[in-house]
Amino acid sequence: MYSDKVIDHFTNPRNVGEIEDASGVGEVGNMKCGDIMKMYLKINDETNMIEDVTFKTFGCGAAIATSSMSTEMIKGKTINEALDLTNRAIADALDGLPPVKMHCSVLAEEALKAALLDYQKKSGKNLGLNEEDFEDWDEQ
Amino acid sequence: MRKVYLDHAATTPVRQEVLDAMMHVFKEVYGNPSSIHQFGRPARKLMEEAREKVAKAINADPKEIVFTGSGTEADNIAIVGGARANKKKGNHLITTVVEHHAVLDAFKALEKEGFEVTYLPVDADGRISVDDFKNALRDDTVLVSIMHGNNEVGTIMPVEEIGAICRERKILFHTDAVQTVGKIPVDVKAINCDFLALSGHKIYGPKGIGVLYMRRGVRTQPLYFGGGQERKLRPGTENVANIVGLSVAIELAVAEREQESARLSALRDKLIDGILGSIEETRLNGPREQRLPHNVNVSIEYIEGEALLLSCDMKGIAASSGSACTSGSLDPSHVLMAMGLTHTTAHGSLRLSLGKATTEEDVDYVIEQLKPIADKLRAMSPVWERFQKGLPIT
Amino acid sequence: MRKVYLDHAATTPVRQEVLDAMMHVFKEVYGNPSSIHQFGRPARKLMEEAREKVAKAINADPKEIVFTGSGTEADNIAIVGGARANKKKGNHLITTVVEHHAVLDAFKALEKEGFEVTYLPVDADGRISVDDFKNALRDDTVLVSIMHGNNEVGTIMPVEEIGAICRERKILFHTDAVQTVGKIPVDVKAINCDFLALSGHKIYGPKGIGVLYMRRGVRTQPLYFGGGQERKLRPGTENVANIVGLSVAIELAVAEREQESARLSALRDKLIDGILGSIEETRLNGPREQRLPHNVNVSIEYIEGEALLLSCDMKGIAASSGSACTSGSLDPSHVLMAMGLTHTTAHGSLRLSLGKATTEEDVDYVIEQLKPIADKLRAMSPVWERFQKGLPIT
Ligand SMILES: Cc1ncc(COP(=O)(O)O)c(C=O)c1O
Ligand SMILES: Cc1ncc(COP(=O)(O)O)c(C=O)c1O
Ligand code: FES
Ligand code: FES
Numbered sequence: 001m002y003s004d005k006v007i008d009h010f011t012n013p014r015n016v017g018e019i020e021d022a023s024g025v026g027e028v029g030n031m032k033c034g035d036i037m038k039m040y041l042k043i044n045d046e047t048n049m050i051e052d053v054t055f056k057t058f059g060c061g062a063a064i065a066t067s068s069m070s071t072e073m074i075k076g077k078t079i080n081e082a083l084d085l086t087n088r089a090i091a092d093a094l095d096g097l098p099p100v101k102m103h104c105s106v107l108a109e110e111a112l113k114a115a116l117l118d119y120q121k122k123s124g125k126n127l128g129l130n131e132e133d134f135e136d137w138d139e140q
Numbered sequence: 141m142r143k144v145y146l147d148h149a150a151t152t153p154v155r156q157e158v159l160d161a162m163m164h165v166f167k168e169v170y171g172n173p174s175s176i177h178q179f180g181r182p183a184r185k186l187m188e189e190a191r192e193k194v195a196k197a198i199n200a201d202p203k204e205i206v207f208t209g210s211g212t213e214a215d216n217i218a219i220v221g222g223a224r225a226n227k228k229k230g231n232h233l234i235t236t237v238v239e240h241h242a243v244l245d246a247f248k249a250l251e252k253e254g255f256e257v258t259y260l261p262v263d264a265d266g267r268i269s270v271d272d273f274k275n276a277l278r279d280d281t282v283l284v285s286i287m288h289g290n291n292e293v294g295t296i297m298p299v300e301e302i303g304a305i306c307r308e309r310k311i312l313f314h315t316d317a318v319q320t321v322g323k324i325p326v327d328v329k330a331i332n333c334d335f336l337a338l339s340g341h342k343i344y345g346p347k348g349i350g351v352l353y354m355r356r357g358v359r360t361q362p363l364y365f366g367g368g369q370e371r372k373l374r375p376g377t378e379n380v381a382n383i384v385g386l387s388v389a390i391e392l393a394v395a396e397r398e399q400e401s402a403r404l405s406a407l408r409d410k411l412i413d414g415i416l417g418s419i420e421e422t423r424l425n426g427p428r429e430q431r432l433p434h435n436v437n438v439s440i441e442y443i444e445g446e447a448l449l450l451s452c453d454m455k456g457i458a459a460s461s462g463s464a465c466t467s468g469s470l471d472p473s474h475v476l477m478a479m480g481l482t483h484t485t486a487h488g489s490l491r492l493s494l495g496k497a498t499t500e501e502d503v504d505y506v507i508e509q510l511k512p513i514a515d516k517l518r519a520m521s522p523v524w525e526r527f528q529k530g531l532p533i534t
Numbered sequence: 535m536r537k538v539y540l541d542h543a544a545t546t547p548v549r550q551e552v553l554d555a556m557m558h559v560f561k562e563v564y565g566n567p568s569s570i571h572q573f574g575r576p577a578r579k580l581m582e583e584a585r586e587k588v589a590k591a592i593n594a595d596p597k598e599i600v601f602t603g604s605g606t607e608a609d610n611i612a613i614v615g616g617a618r619a620n621k622k623k624g625n626h627l628i629t630t631v632v633e634h635h636a637v638l639d640a641f642k643a644l645e646k647e648g649f650e651v652t653y654l655p656v657d658a659d660g661r662i663s664v665d666d667f668k669n670a671l672r673d674d675t676v677l678v679s680i681m682h683g684n685n686e687v688g689t690i691m692p693v694e695e696i697g698a699i700c701r702e703r704k705i706l707f708h709t710d711a712v713q714t715v716g717k718i719p720v721d722v723k724a725i726n727c728d729f730l731a732l733s734g735h736k737i738y739g740p741k742g743i744g745v746l747y748m749r750r751g752v753r754t755q756p757l758y759f760g761g762g763q764e765r766k767l768r769p770g771t772e773n774v775a776n777i778v779g780l781s782v783a784i785e786l787a788v789a790e791r792e793q794e795s796a797r798l799s800a801l802r803d804k805l806i807d808g809i810l811g812s813i814e815e816t817r818l819n820g821p822r823e824q825r826l827p828h829n830v831n832v833s834i835e836y837i838e839g840e841a842l843l844l845s846c847d848m849k850g851i852a853a854s855s856g857s858a859c860t861s862g863s864l865d866p867s868h869v870l871m872a873m874g875l876t877h878t879t880a881h882g883s884l885r886l887s888l889g890k891a892t893t894e895e896d897v898d899y900v901i902e903q904l905k906p907i908a909d910k911l912r913a914m915s916p917v918w919e920r921f922q923k924g925l926p927i928t
Contacts, residue, residue, distance in 0.1 A: 348773025379742025
């Protein structure tokens with residue numbers, strides 16, 4: 001059912017935890033199954049570099065694995081690079097997900113964007129993120 | 141690694157005695173039971189002997205036994221066939237909210253055909269109240285279906301009381317005994333049922349075979365059409381090997397029931413106590429008393445069922461969960477929700493169903509393994525974080 | 535005494551390769567395919583591999599394969615489900631008078647629901663005419679079911695022509711290929727069918743398993759309700775052992791088809807010629823050409839089928855008959871009657887269906903034994919007496 005990579009990230013999830021003085025925190029619930037993902041970002045205000053990222057997830061194996069993979073994919077990257085990350089790219093990086101589990105990868109993308117939105121608010125920078133877009137997107 | 145199969149409520153391995161009997165059929169008795177020649181006659185004979193065994197196991201008459209292709213088929217012929225065949229007597233049906241989908245979806249289909257259905261609620265233990273049942277009865281109630289024992293939380297229903305009331309009022313009463321046969325006494329006379337459904341693969345028999353008990357004189361109608369097999373209720377060449385297999389399985393299950401159920405009940409209680417005692421914020425789903433001997437169902441709060449199952453699987457422990465994430469569907473188990481659990485609690489449910497091969501060592505192993513699994517998943521859980529910080533959990 | 539099983543059209547023994555595959559499932563892969571743990575996953579995998587094998591055998595896509603509990607179920611889901619699901623497109627259905635009861639009785643049930651059914655007649659060989667079919671077509675024809683090969687007399691139907699017409703007019707076309715797979719090519723693309731039914735136990739697979747081929751995009755609806763198995767079309771825990779068994783059976787049947795069918799055709803013709811040549815007043819039922827390779831059906835005039843079967847049985851020969859006396863029912867075979875046989879001729883019919891184990895010696899033995907049997911029964915027959923005296927026979 002799950003690829004070896006999914007199982008690896010599920011069994012040994014990377015970057016689990018909280019960041020005390022996070023630059024941005026995003027928590028989203030995927031309404032589809034009532035699962036929750038929370039992402040913490042530590043961003044360098046000068047370089048726009050994501051220096052640290054952690055997550056916590058209440059969800060299935062796919063949800064945990066995509067959370068873990070997404071943190072690996074953005075750690076050390078810039079905000080702009082992180083903004084380009086899609087759930088499909090995360091799923092691909094895990095060698096794919098079963099069709100019924102694709103929606104779980106949306107959770108990871110959403111949590112990241114929510115954390116960046118929080119950073120946008122806190123930092124006053126304009127990342128081009130827009131709260132309403134979010135809600136629309138959430139319902140899709 | 142140790143392998144601990146604790147999903148006997150989902151399906152069981154075929155026991156050796158059953159396999160041997162089936163092998164005999166495959167190798168020696170391959171004729172069609174409808175054929176009158178020397179290859180067909182022994183097949184017919186074996187089939188009728190099997191019917192006698194099944195009848196005896198549930199205190200019925202062989203003429204009251206219909207072999208079907210699954211437990212689902214037996215439920216459907218009783219409910220859908222029974223309601224349709226007796227439509228002119230009334231339009232109202234009663235069942236419960238915690239039935240297996242083979243029953244629930246049959247009633248949903250009947251609703252679309254114009255029947256009115258009352259779905260009885262359950263209490264926190266998953267049990268209906270006989271008073272609710274009495275209040276639901278109407279003059280036009282024709283058929284009632286209440287499961288004998290619940291497949292998810294092991295709750296035993298008061299079917300004898302329901303049966304007595306139905307018999308008195310001449311209302312057809314079906315009970316789904318798929319989970320109870322071989323675990324608690326299943327006696328069609330004591331239950332006073334008109335229909336009863338069984339399945340082979342829950343009692344160490346083969347998959348793809350079921351039994352419909354149908355009391356003499358009761359009417360139903362087939363859902364499939366074809367040859368005259370099984371009194372036209374289940375047309376198609378009879379699956380002799382599976383019929384024989386099921387009969388051996390049920391005979392042994394009933395013979396061993398008392399002793400095995402006592403053994404399982406003790407293991408069950410040890411497992412429940414072990415889990416509740418070692419992992420904080422854990423609750424038992426379903427009752428302590430009047431619970432099927434092989435069923436353990438606990439919610440380990442603030443973690444999600446599929447993740448729990450996968451973690452257990454990696455330790456060799458096979459279980460199941462009422463979490464929606466297991467199936468990728470929207471809602472968690474309708475049974476747990478009907479019992480009043482919140483979404484999160486239902487999501488964190490774990491069903492461990494014990495069986496013939498389960499040992500005390502298995503139980504110890506599970507108790508020992510479950511705690512670190514729960515700790516690890518909770519460390520990842522934002523809901524656990526909220527709980528620990530005393531924040532509200534939605 | 536020699537034992538000659540010539541009732542392969544009724545059912546076949548399970549071949550060793552199939553048994554071995556099934557045994558592997560019974561012993562090693564007993565999980566429920568819906569379970570996500572290490573016991574369930576291999577079961578799911580085997581099931582999906584089986585689906586691929588079956589798809590390949592009939593030139594379909596694995597997504598188009600639905601496992602059912604029998605050939606009867608496959609026929610019913612296609613016909614009853616297909617007609618009901620497409621009811622708003624039209625109310626008229628077409629089939630033939632010589633279908634198996636699994637098809638015929640499904641249409642009878644649909645008539646009771648308000649559908650109009652045209653039953654196409656057949657010629658003396660048991661074959662429908664394509665012109666009759668064209669004439670029967672109406673603007674509101676929604677579903678057609680024409681069997682691929684007849685189980686009683688071996689007639690092969692012009693399904694490719696029917697299929698092409700149906701496809702062009704967007705009418706659903708089902709064909710019952712229970713008797714043809716492994717005997718003649720069964721290719722869903724060549725036949726242009728929307729549905730096709732198969733059964734395991736006619737091809738040296740187990741009883742109690744069937745396949746419904748369902749072309750992508752085609753709609754039907756279930757007749758039973760329950761779990762989500764087989765896209766909700768056949769709910770109930772999957773019979774993994776039988777599914778795997780059927781897949782091995784069909785793979786081998788198709789691989790061996792050409793060679794085995796050539797062998798059987800030669801034996802079949804030898805048997806036909808031998809019987810017709812040695813016993814006077816005997817006729818072949820069904821065609822000489824375009825006949826299934828394993829089917830012999832002869833009427834030995836002026837004797838009755840059940841008596842004939844019993845006599846054969848005493849000589850170790852297992853066969854079947856279209857006589858009403860075999861089943862104790864009133865009318866002899868609807869197939870033979872539809873072909874224009876008189877009651878007496880239909881009563882004296884004998885079906886000998888050949889299979890893998892049939893040898894030339896078996897054929898010789900039957901030819902040799904049949905003559906004295908016929909003589910003996912005719913000596914007892916008042917009808918034979920009338921015939922010999924040149925008196926009219928009613
Ligand atoms: C032509 C035909 N259709 C359907 C069936 C029914 O198959 P099953 O016995 O698997 O239900 C049979 C055999 O009995 C058959 O010969
Ligand atoms: C209570 C109950 N009823 C019905 C069924 C359906 O039985 P089967 O899988 O044989 O169709 C099951 C098991 O799946 C069950 O647990
Ligand atoms: S988080 Fe629920 S299905 Fe993945
Ligand atoms: S003569 Fe006895 S059934 Fe026909």
